[in-house]
Amino acid sequence: MKFTPRSETTRQFIIETTAGIFNKKGYAGTSLSDLTEATRLTKGSIYGNFENKDDVALAVFNFNAERRANIIQERLGKAASHRDKLLAFIDLFSSAEIHVFPEGGCPLLNAGTEADDTHEPLRQRVAEELLETQRELAALIQQGITAREFRAEADPEQVATTILALIQGGIFIARTTRKPLHLDAVLETARKLVREIDTTTSP
Template structure:
């Protein structure tokens, strides 16, 4: 009879996410995951089936956390359009912060793996799609409130904002100053005028 799992799955995924985010998927060895998660290899394989299984769980955790951050920012703003502005400005600030120089875990994973790994591409696209849908919903609500011009296409605008977010997250990995990331976001925000 197999022993029951004796660890906090969420904590293990969070620790593994940090290791993958720091090193990338290919450079993260099972031994570094053992060190990061404080589990033995057998427990990792029993819980996640493979290194890839643990990686996909980490991608999902990050994607879910990203959507929650966006949703909270939108909900706490005076209006949906202000929420989008606030969110993009927060991303600009974090992208220029040396402590966030790792960039975005989802974007990094796309750049490293998506061209050759369908599972990674599917997981990342699902999370990008959810974030884009959230932006689209906020833009549609902005139109209903008269904040956003009726001539604007919320779907195309959400896709454009997502492209800007991806670029901003890649730029963040180059160690830019806050002035540069702020200027990029302010130009992106002109799309909302």
């Protein structure tokens, strides 16, 4: 029988209230007591609106992923050229800007690193978001090629995948070593990649 939450309003309250906790402490590291303490709700109220903690984690990830997507779209919408949009995307993840994302940083990296073997539905959702981001970046690069902002020989899929890998890898290194400057160094490599396909720069 399909699970039906007692109250969609309470369910959304739980998601929004615990979004930062899950993203910061981890999906496995967040306990039921963390949820009840943050929401001031009973265990019965939590499980009256979610099947289990994994269900809460998945709903919270979807919420954080949507917030991430909205932040990116808003920032890219302020850039005029395809080149500037691509650079704006990269800059969003710098040590000076990454605070604009949900508390705890990039939800894709946070969820993906711990859900690969422990929470298959969550891993699938992270994969979907990563692939969607890669497709959007590739489309942006292709549009730039069509507009002659980027070199015709540039491979949109490869460039998009490389930029995304640099960003995610840079975040991982910076957080693991507690040295944000490592992230900025990696992002500079991503910016160099954009300059290499920019038609206004020398080959």
